[in-house]
Amino acid sequence: MVADLRPLAAVLVSAVAIVLIVASHRRPNLREGWSVLAAVGKFGIVASMLPAVMSGTVYRWSLYESTGIRFLPGVDFALRADPLGILFALLASFLWIFTSFYAAGYMRGLDEHAQTRFFASFAASLSAAVGIAFAANLVTIFVFYELLSLVTYPLVAHNEDDEARIAGRKYLTYTFFGGGVFLLAGTVMVYWLTASVNGDPTLAFESGGMEALATAAQAEPGFAQAAFFLLIAGFGVKAALMPLHSWLADAMVAPTPVSGLLHAVAVVKSGAFGVARVILDVYGPGLIHDLPLDVPGIGEVGLNIPVAIVAAFTLTAASIIAMRKDHLKRRLAYSTTAQLSYIVLGLSMLHPYAMVGALFHIPAHAFAKLTLFFCAGAIHVETHTDYISDMAGIGKRMPLTLSAFTIGALGMAGLPPIAGFVSKFYMLIGSGYMGGEYWIFAGTLLLSGVLNIAYFWPVVYTAFFESEDRHDAKPVLEFPRGGIFESYGAGAEGQKEHVAADGGPSSADRSGSESESESDAAKSNPAPAETDDSGATDADVEDDDYDYAVDRYPSDADVPAGDHVSAVDHHGDHDDHLTGGPPAGGWPRHSPIGESTWLMLAPIAIIATGAVVLGVVPDHAVFLDLITHIVEGVFGVDSFDQLQGLSLEEALEVMSE
């Protein structure tokens, strides 16, 4: 423990930036400059602590030691930079750098309102996220957890329309229920339990579990178990564990940078990170394993089993739901829900390998999912297309974006050489070592990989291998459950070939929504006789009679002016279907350089590269090193080699020695 101001500085640097951002609200370039500067500064401060932390130093700052103010009796308001905290802080601050460029490009591209509020809240969110990373005890983490809920609320409700307000309400309700009720209750109970040991309550995290709590749990197992589940439920809300997940999909009304960095990385990972803190540093694997829960009819099971079951259920169910979401961001949101449960599942398996996999999944998922969201946002800014069914052939309009999307999708599915493979690999090894009933969790992980392919491949396929005027509905994903006998996409029976041949963007490509395609079909004239064999790739084909939204509002497609923004509801269900999709002549072909502004393309390219680097050379990309340090600390060994090949019981014996 070395007293140092840097943990505090890392938290405060973006808090200072809030003031500067608000002060320079009339000069957008300066304002975004502060964002970038704060991001770089935050990353610099965190990175400067990295070498020493890797060699075993823990930096610590405490309010009591610096000022003599005691936050609560027996509880210090303290920050400490240990390997686990550095992992999360490094990830969040590194990705924030690129997100702040991307956010500038995104918000300007759409000419959004209230940008100052947006950037200020964004900086505040990063402050709170790093505060969560560095919190040294349960009360400090609770403080930042609540503040994070608070400052992300303006981002969710950003659009100020009914949908955003309702999503904001839901967001506040869920997160405060998690934080203010479950987490606070759990914290109070842990405080009370540890006070009962020797009258000296403590809430400070200890690598491998709090000793006082372990003692208290022997005397009061029932209360210790209740506190455990309260804490897990509290963090589980932000980690979107079912049944507490539904805020996440609704929160996708927020601008895409928010969905990307906050609702795929900082906010939701703070939940997963909190679960990691509870399992590794509050209860510890040993106590969790040895504190049996008496389930009627089954017998005694470890505390981790219910958590693992919930996580396994969530990742399967969320993947299945994701398959049927046509709105790209919503599909990504359910994918996030599923992927976060990987982390929780890996942690709750308790085995060292599973833990390494779970913790590595934090950066692995972050890089891949941020890429995916950035791509979704870039597509939205450039073409106002939100629905996958409108994206046929979009690969030639935005080649680089969609290529990056493909990389991210592979990472989600856990295929080599992307980072997701490495984490899933470790988790599978871990569940193998656990043996017994744990095979079901391994099976879930494998099944989930298949489901990931099932819901991401259609996007890639339709973007690259289908064209605007010639693409099919995806039966399993889009048809009513149970299927129908004919492709509903065809407006009238027997016309399909004819319609496709004429190259006009007829009803066949409106496969996303039945009712709409029917009405479209009714409106559109019978296909003109003009036949063009190369219609699939020819962008010249026009059908002036077709009533596209982009015909009525030409600015929607490619004019970046802002006067139409409020007319575009880019988050609703299918009400706004008409605003997206290819322009009348099909997607124009763009080069990878010119498809969008560099403010968005560069972050996409860099983050996607990062996902590949993490997957190809994980040993050389700092995160895996950091994670082995964390797990060594938890099990109290000097080198991870000592844990190699051990079953959980053996590892726990090593730990207790």
Next chain:
Amino acid sequence: MNSSLVDLLPPLLIVAPILAATLPIALGLRFDRTGWSVAAITTTGLFAAAGYLASVVHAGGRVTHTLGGYPRTYGIQLVADQFSILVVLLVTGVATGVLAYTRRGGPRGNTFYTAYLLLVGGLLGISLTGDVFNLFVFLEISSLATYALVSSGDGPESAVAALKYLVLGTVAASMYLIGVAFVFMATGTLNMVELAEAIPNAERQTLIQAGFAFIVVGFATKVAQWPLHTWQPSAYEQAPDGATPLIAALVSTASAYAFGRLIVTVFEVDYLASMPRAASIVLTVGCVSVLAGTVLAVIQREVKRMLAYSSVSQFGLVITAYGVVIAGGSETAFTGAAIHLVGHGILKAGLFLSAAIVATSYGARTVDEYAGLAKRRPVVAGAMAVLLFALVGVPPAVGFVGKWYIALGAVEAELWPVAAVIFLSTMLTLAYAARLLEKMYFTPAAGAASARGHGPGTVATDGGEQSDGSRSSSEPRSDGGDENGDEGREGLASDDGAVETPLAAGVSYDPTGGPGRDGSGRSPDPVSSGMVAVVVVAAIVAVALGFAGGTFADFLEPFLTEVFN
């Protein structure tokens, strides 16, 4: 330090405002507007004296003054200890702060300041007295001053509200007096310290139990606990905007303080713990009030009424804490009650002052009319947001500290249903706080929306008219017509479904127009920087005290060890 001088401070704190209360009227014979100056000088002096007294108490323990030198068996003692000095600081601080609003916001009559100072004197008396009958006297003084303040509001409604309060308040005070009489019959003394010794040894315990029952009912009314709260929302709503912050922050707080004082000093926790059903009754009253108060707050349209019902639930939390103290002998819960009393006082003063500023500048009084406030008055809206979240219990703010101690006390006492109510109260408070916040920040002023036309295609054209220069306000969004739905005031709804709010129209409401409100001249800008500053100060104090959880506990420590043995 001269100790005899310090001994004189407690009586001085009570006598000075009461004597000064005569000055505005007396001077008013010659000069027009002396009330504010007299009140400002008096309250500032009181605040300084209270601060000094607090430092003395902190350093050297309690300060006792025996009036007239009579022994405490017969005479009256004034006691400043750690618990009472907290309330004294709150009373003098809030009384000083509210004056920053009334300077320009009114009411301005000399008689208003007479009642104002009388109220402050009565409240300080409640806080400092060591005699249960004397407590009744000061309760009556402060109540009478409050009736006067409430009735000085606009129109007949405030007279009705004052009458309602008068009837219920007097009944409550009488209940308390009956309780005191029973206890006096059983013990033969009225001094709090003497009573503490006499009560457990009294022969006729039934009298004492009956007396306690009457006292509980009396204070439940005074503190506005459900279902005896009915006087309070209308009193808060109908009182002049400048008087509501003072009343809401202090009057019920002082009564709640007195109740706590009786529990720990007079009856003592051990004795009450053995009294059948005492704990469960107090706990039930508190918990039910927490729940009922919030539900009623959520369905209110008027902001002041909403905040008033919020007080019902917040005081419910304090009463619950007292219940935990009785049931579990919990020092922690008592610390929580003391902190929550002070914290809630500051928060409610700030919130009612904000509401008053909004009402003064735009005439906006309902939740719906607050739409778009954040763009009109970013500073006031920001302060209000901080205060509301502090009330919800978001750390680090004073609301969280109080809740932490109370919840911890309930858990220590293993009163699980009570603990559940306390934890859930966060969500319940959020329900009405978020409603107001959403209106202020994420609902465009509806007048703007209605001016924008009816289809999404045309909305962009007039965006510029609204702009006040910053680009953030140039694009308020159209959000469809369901805005007014069930919440909108009928009379205000225009044809296309948007609510025409004063805020949206940018009309500056003239606070001096009402007949009863103010007689003197009008100012060009109804909101002075002092009015905004005091709200901001309240918000800053609320957050700063959030870091003082340990300090509070240290400060109260000597008192707690004494009363909890």
